[in-house]
Amino acid sequence: MDWLTIFGNTASSLIGPATLGYALAAIGLAVHFGFAGLLNMGIAAYMAIGAYGYAISILTFGLPWWVGVIIAMIASVVFSLILGIPTLRLRGDYLAIVTIAAAEIVRLLFLSTTFDEYTGSADGLSGYHNSFRESNPLPEGTYGFGPWEYTHNAWWVRIIGILLVALAVLIVWAIMRSPWGRVLRGIREDEDAVRALGKNVFSYKMQALILGGIFGSLGGIVYALPSSVNPGVYVTSLTFFVWTALLLGGAATIFGPVLGAIIYWVVQTLLSNILPALVTAGVLPFMSTSQAQTLRFILVGVALMLLVIFRPQGILGNKKELTFVK
């Protein structure tokens, strides 16, 4: 077994675009669920809107990449409004079902051949990198050391991703200790009490949905930044994986989503490298390599169950600030 490659790949995933994308999406979900108590099961739709908004702005309208980012953010705000106005008054589990259905609608619309000209239907979108790479200030070449040795373009993706994650963490930290954040937590704990204090609960929830949605769309952009937009990514499983990452780190914490996303991807990468290697080495004789790959996702499901049952506050969370309302 090639332990060096296995650990190299695992260490590399610490700052991989997938990790950074998940971290941003999980931060968005933390704003929705951790702080506002909104059971949003449609984070995959926000990521899809981010990725498609970015790619379509560049490919169809020929805009520079940073305009694409802004358009993707605006699109996510519009989606929040469309989704939020009818659904924010629903109770927890109803909201979960509606948001998951809305996410499926979004995905099917992107997948449909009806809008093939813009979305590429089942083939997805690719080849939108020129504008982003032209803005790269790094001179051509490879940088870094050990497992973190990447080309200038790969670094540029990671730098933007890390900056966005840092910015998101900073915004969430600042906003959640403000009076606005306290009202939001109040809504999570007892909506009626906050309403009795004269606050417009619906408006606060909507603002939280919009803010978290923007982070979700940025997560989708970072996830799709280095390669392509593939409609097969934005399935409901993606939502569940981001949820697993969020609950792992701690839903109502500032750094929890980032920590959760890192652990999620490090463990996933490690298993995806180590399990097939063990099979090839004959350690797991009852398994084929593809079964070994499937095993990882069985473990994600089991991990999600165990987390919610035994440590619902996550690694960094405080049991007193449990976000699950009975």
Add this chain to the structure above:
Amino acid sequence: MSSTNRVRARRARWRTATLVAFVGAFMMLGTPAMADEVGEDEPFKISGNVKLDGEPLENIRLTVTGNGVDEEVETDAEGQWRVGVPERATYTVTLDEETLPEGIAVVDETGEDTTPNEKEVEIGPGGRVTMNFFIGEGERNVTSFADQLISRTITGINFGLMLGLAAVGISLVFGTTGLSNFAHAEMVTFGAVIALLLGVTMSIPMWAAIPLTIIVSAGFGWLLDAGLWKPLRTRGLGVVQLMIVSIGLSLALRYVFQYFIGGGTLQLPGAATAKFTLFGAVQLSWIDIASMGVSIAVIIGFAVWLLFSKIGKATRAVSDNASLAAASGIDVDRVVRIVWIVAAAMAGLSGILYAYYRPGIKWDMGAQILLLVFAAVTLGGLGTAFGALIGAIIVGVMVEISGLWIPSDLKYVGALGILILVLLFRPQGILGRKERIG
């Protein structure tokens, strides 16, 4: 596949979507993708040319169906089309004459074929086959709108009854325990997988395998309640926590199925039974008729049980108000246990019927209809068994009929859109009560 010759992979593509997602994610990390994990590009090809007097015709729509495949394709500027299929089998290619120019139709060369625009093809030894249609001036073979409507309504009722079997269970579980059970989808898949194990791997004849499957499914429901849900209730987990546990269970079970049956589509015996014309344009196979008959019989039996038996009455009492039911001497835990067993048995049956309806068994087949089942349950009113049934039939018929107007790859969008509209205007559903809205 060239970009001009665009193949519209709809359902088949959706099924592999999750896998593609994982592989895509890992390619980004620079880890080599496992080739055997993707369906790759389908290994077998059906292709052809559509020409009129030597001139290529563009944008002619063809569909390739059979053996679990349902794909649509349009010809490119050269009049060519190509579809990839997963298995070496017989497929039906249909040319949509509506898309041909005015006054042009598929010509019948033999003079005996009444539907010359529909042809059966078998994949040849080279892994590919060519299918060309003779096109010229002539009478079109088009099904009239009314016939299509009737035909789709009947298919929709069949689909709706099958959804109903699953929806009733989800609704009962919600009514008695407050859990929105996402893992219900996997209870549906479980039935299909067990039928496959008994009927194919162990070669038990289907008439015995199906009842056995239902018994095993019921046992699975007992196991889930005894091993997982009962301890969690005792632990005092909230409904939202329980819901997320069910999501975790759903993910885990889904991949357990994939672990054992792989990522491909497998068939139950008799899935390829020929269809015959019942009347007009309505074409059904014996399997379809038996499926509808079984669904109706089971649903009537269930209704009688729920309305008149002691346990059925107790179930409704627990659904109405669990504490009051407990206070009046009903053993709530026992009722919940029975509800899980009944729900799992009906989900298992629904899985078998769905395996014949699609046709084919796939590891994530239940997850594909989960949201339709939720739509049905919400439409009827969460927690009401009969509401769920009505909702399921409406959703099933609507999904099929909406295909007349909207592109078929968007037909689920209509059903999910209805789900959202219902929650907007009548959140309690058709038969539900208002207390469910927050």
